[in-house]
Amino acid sequence: MSNLKPVNGNVILRPIENEEETIGNIIIPDMGQELPDIGEVVSVSELYNFNLGEYLPSIVKKGMKVLIPRMGAQKIKVDNQDYWITNQTSILSILEE
Numbered sequence: 001m002s003n004l005k006p007v008n009g010n011v012i013l014r015p016i017e018n019e020e021e022t023i024g025n026i027i028i029p030d031m032g033q034e035l036p037d038i039g040e041v042v043s044v045s046e047l048y049n050f051n052l053g054e055y056l057p058s059i060v061k062k063g064m065k066v067l068i069p070r071m072g073a074q075k076i077k078v079d080n081q082d083y084w085i086t087n088q089t090s091i092l093s094i095l096e097e
Contacts (some may be wrong), residue, residue: 004078006085008049011060011071013039013084036067036092039084047088058088065095 006012010047016038041064060066068091073084 004043006043006045008045009088010045011041011042011066011088011091012043013066013068013086015082015084021040023062032042032048036069037084038065038067038095039073040065042083044088060088060091060094065097067092067095075090 004012039061041060043062044058044060047058048054049056068086070086072090073086076083076085
C-alpha cells in the first residue's frame, strides 16, 4: 500500500469479491439483490468523540473482514490497487471465521 493513512475515524479497506453461489456447474443468479460489500481492513484511524472530548478505541483492526453498505464507501485506486475509504460508523458487521 502507498502512503495512505486514514484520519478522523475513517477506515481503508481492500475490496473482496463476492463469490457467486453455484450448485454443481450451474451459477445461481443473485436476482438483483443489493448485497453489502465485503472488504479487508488495511488501516484504521482513531475516532474522536467530541461529546466526551477524547479518542475512542477502534473495534475494527487491520486484517479483519467487514461488511459495508453497497454505496457506503469512497472508491479510490492507488498503485493499480483498488481501495475503499469509509467511516468506522458505516461498518455494518465484522465477519468472523
